[in-house]
Amino acid sequence: MRKVYNFSPGPGMLPDEVLAQIHEEIFDWRHSGMSVMEMSHRGKEFATIFSETEAALRSLLRISDTYHVLFLQGGGHLQFSMVPLNLLGDKTTADYVSTGYWSERAMEDARQYCAVRIAATSEDKSYTYAPQPGEWSINPDAAYVHYVSNDTAAGVEFHCTPDIGAVPLVADMSTNILSKPINVSKHALIYACAQKNIGIAGLTVIILCKDLLGKALPFTPRMLNYKEHAANSSMFNTPCTFAIYVAGLVLDWIEKNGGLAEMGKRHLRMSSLVYDFLDRSSLFINQVRRCDRSRINIPFTLADPALEDRFIKFTEDNSLKHLRGNLALGMRASMYNAMPLAGAEKLVSVMREFERAHA
Numbered sequence: 602m603r604k605v606y607n608f609s610p611g612p613g614m615l616p617d618e619v620l621a622q623i624h625e626e627i628f629d630w631r632h633s634g635m636s637v638m639e640m641s642h643r644g645k646e647f648a649t650i651f652s653e654t655e656a657a658l659r660s661l662l663r664i665s666d667t668y669h670v671l672f673l674q675g676g677g678h679l680q681f682s683m684v685p686l687n688l689l690g691d692k693t694t695a696d697y698v699s700t701g702y703w704s705e706r707a708m709e710d711a712r713q714y715c716a717v718r719i720a721a722t723s724e725d726k727s728y729t730y731a732p733q734p735g736e737w738s739i740n741p742d743a744a745y746v747h748y749v750s751n752d753t754a755a756g757v758e759f760h761c762t763p764d765i766g767a768v769p770l771v772a773d774m775s776t777n778i779l780s781k782p783i784n785v786s787k788h789a790l791i792y793a794c795a796q797k798n799i800g801i802a803g804l805t806v807i808i809l810c811k812d813l814l815g816k817a818l819p820f821t822p823r824m825l826n827y828k829e830h831a832a833n834s835s836m837f838n839t840p841c842t843f844a845i846y847v848a849g850l851v852l853d854w855i856e857k858n859g860g861l862a863e864m865g866k867r868h869l870r871m872s873s874l875v876y877d878f879l880d881r882s883s884l885f886i887n888q889v890r891r892c893d894r895s896r897i898n899i900p901f902t903l904a905d906p907a908l909e910d911r912f913i914k915f916t917e918d919n920s921l922k923h924l925r926g927n928l929a930l931g932m933r934a935s936m937y938n939a940m941p942l943a944g945a946e947k948l949v950s951v952m953r954e955f956e957r958a959h960a
């Protein structure tokens with residue numbers, strides 16, 4: 602069925618079973634006579650989809666009742682502003698851990714609202730490692746500490762949840778949510794755009810400790826206020842109904858395929874295959890510190906950069922799509938939950954063949 606493997610950093614692949622179910626239900630969801638795309642978000646049919654999706658997310662991530670789960674829009678980018686707007690309260694400063702492109706973007710927006718303090722950074726080594734939480738210098742007066750649990754561009758991942766004490770911990774988990782079991786309760790807030798591991802573009806999931814509500818800056822637009830969204834069960838405005846439906850299907854697929862523990866094993870297996878090859882190669886290079894390597898996004902370069910275009914063409918001719926990195930990052934293989942092991946195996950065999958021809 603699958604014709605290509607998509608290594609894009611997002612939108613990523615969806616499981617075949619999910620695509621098949623969407624296909625089957627597209628005209629008529631559960632004998633309702635309607636497509637999900639036509640349903641009122643206030644109707645009983647969509648209420649069922651919504652509550653099943655939330656329950657599945659809560660169950661997989663073991664989210665307790667002390668947290669709200671919000672299904673919003675605006676992507677990871679809007680959270681770069683919503684987080685400071687809603688969490689600063691009477692504080693004027695927030696701490697950020699800088700691990701590269703995405704933390705820099707988050708900081709850029711936060712600076713509109715507060716003083717941004719860098720609690721730790723890996724800039725000294727071109728973002729090729731994750732500063733360990735024990736080394737973070739946290740300002741006890743910070744409104745929160747923000748970190749990116751897996752930096753999509755740098756290919757750097759925090760493999761354990763930081764335990765930072767009293768200051769609220771905020772995570773951008775856009776690229777590794779649902780890729781392994783996590784301890785939600787160590788976080789005050791988690792956000793993730795859906796188009797990588799949760800489903801399709803349009804949906805942003807926010808998991809937010811209820812205690813944090815009510816601290817929004819006075820000029821926060823209602824549409825950007827978590828309290829409004831929580832009070833209206835994510836229906837302050839019309840939610841992205843189809844994306845929420847797809848997320849529900851993806852969550853069911855994860856559950857049926859062994860849950861987060863199994864997803865964790867799959868990511869380890871797939872990424873180890875690629876890293877083992879990279880480490881033995883004389884042509885391909887990954888510069889991330891071994892213990893901080895991402896299981897999801899693997900950036901790499903070629904010893905001879907002049908071969909890059911030829912390599913990309915070779916991968917595309919072999920049905921491997923979107924391996925070019927963004928910015929000046931050479932190549933990158935992104936493997937989200939729906940990437941089958943066969944995709945990682947094919948990538949390695951294509952790289953090996955290219956190396957034989959060009960090394």
Ligand SMILES: Cc1ncc(COP(=O)(O)O)c(C=O)c1O
Nearest residue numbers: 676677678703753773775776794
């Ligand atoms: C770690 C991370 N955070 C935030 C974003 C931004 O998400 P969006 O494009 O949905 O705004 C991305 C997108 O790739 C990302 O990888």
